[in-house]
Amino acid sequence: MKESKSGEEAGSLKATSQSHRHRLLRLWAIVAVIVTVGLTVLFGWIVGAVNTLPDGRFNWEVAATVATAFATIALAGGTFTLAFTALEDAGASRELAELTRDDMWLRDRPTLVITSYARRTTEPSTEAESLGQTAAFLAITVQNVGLAPAMYLTVSVAGFDSMGDAVLIGESSAVNRVIPPNEEIDIPLPIAERGNIEDLSMTEITVRSVDRRLHESHGVFKINREGQIFLKASDSASERGPRTR
Numbered sequence: 001m002k003e004s005k006s007g008e009e010a011g012s013l014k015a016t017s018q019s020h021r022h023r024l025l026r027l028w029a030i031v032a033v034i035v036t037v038g039l040t041v042l043f044g045w046i047v048g049a050v051n052t053l054p055d056g057r058f059n060w061e062v063a064a065t066v067a068t069a070f071a072t073i074a075l076a077g078g079t080f081t082l083a084f085t086a087l088e089d090a091g092a093s094r095e096l097a098e099l100t101r102d103d104m105w106l107r108d109r110p111t112l113v114i115t116s117y118a119r120r121t122t123e124p125s126t127e128a129e130s131l132g133q134t135a136a137f138l139a140i141t142v143q144n145v146g147l148a149p150a151m152y153l154t155v156s157v158a159g160f161d162s163m164g165d166a167v168l169i170g171e172s173s174a175v176n177r178v179i180p181p182n183e184e185i186d187i188p189l190p191i192a193e194r195g196n197i198e199d200l201s202m203t204e205i206t207v208r209s210v211d212r213r214l215h216e217s218h219g220v221f222k223i224n225r226e227g228q229i230f231l232k233a234s235d236s237a238s239e240r241g242p243r244t245r
Contacts, residue, residue, distance in 0.1 A: 036074045040067045111146030112153070112207045114221050114229055115184060119191075138170065138189040142207060143182070150179040150209035150217075155187050157206075161199040168193050168200060179209075201225050204232065 048063025117140045138157060144150050153175040159168030170191035179185055203223040210216050222232040 032078060036071065036078075040071045040074070044070075108148045108213065109146055109211055109215070109217055110144050110148050110150035110179070110181070110209055111217075112142050112150055112179075112209055112219055113145055113231075114140060114205060114207065115143045116141040117205070117223070117229075136191050136193055138191055138205075140187045140189055140205065141184055142179075142187060143184045144179045145182070147181055148211050149181065150211065152176070153179060153185070153187070153207070153209045155189055155205060155207050157189060157191060157203060159191075159197075159200050159203040161196055162201045163199075165195060167195040167197050168203065 044063040044067030047066040048059045051059045051062045053059055117138055119136065120139050121136050140155060142153065142155070154172055156171040157168065158166055161167050168191055170189050172187055172189045175185065175187065177185075202225070205221045205223065206218060207221070208216060208218040217234075219234040220232045222230045224230070
């Protein structure tokens with residue numbers, strides 16, 4: 001939501017700046033026309049007065065030629081300036097369109113966060129299935145804090161000990177339901193433990209989903225030994241503060 005708000009502010013500032021430039025351009029054009037007409041008449045009068053005819057009369061032919069040449073040069077300069085300004089406006093309009101498109105994309109994207117998690121065990125469904133051992137899983141609660149619904153949610157986890165070796169892995173199947181904005185969903189994530197699970201020092205949980213345009217988004221959450229949750233990486237590559245369990 002903060003990204004969407006910043007996109008709106010940037011687009012508004014860009015539109016205001018472009019409108020101000022257009023007003024300045026109109027004012028400059030009016031002043032340029034008045035100055036050009038005045039200088040054209042002045043130069044034509046000076047040249048016609050200096051280059052008088054043999055009988056002392058004002059030389060209208062030379063005055064008209066000089067005035068036309070000056071006006072032509074001024075018109076060429078004005079045309080070049082307008083063309084350059086039009087190119088700048090086209091670039092500004094393109095940037096504004098890109099900001100608007102990005103803002104629409106942010107509004108239509110779900111944002112999933114982990115609100116709680118806990119390691120639990122359950123009795124096996126059959127004795128042959130686990131040879132009498134209990135099965136471990138993570139009970140994870142995911143909330144959609146974005147502005148668009150999320151679909152096909154999957155969660156994967158990897159836990160590492162103090163030496164950096166993986167001691168815990170797991171992945172859920174896709175949740176075949178739509179998760180509207182502000183709704184939470186509980187996901188039981190089966191995990192496989194190996195090595196010294198008591199030395200678990202860091203856990204990474206990856207949450208993936210697709211939006212209604214079938215664009216994939218993801219977030220990687222880092223959980224330290226104290227149980228604090230950090231957003232390590234996401235589509236916007238932003239780093240956020242800790243979230244305690």
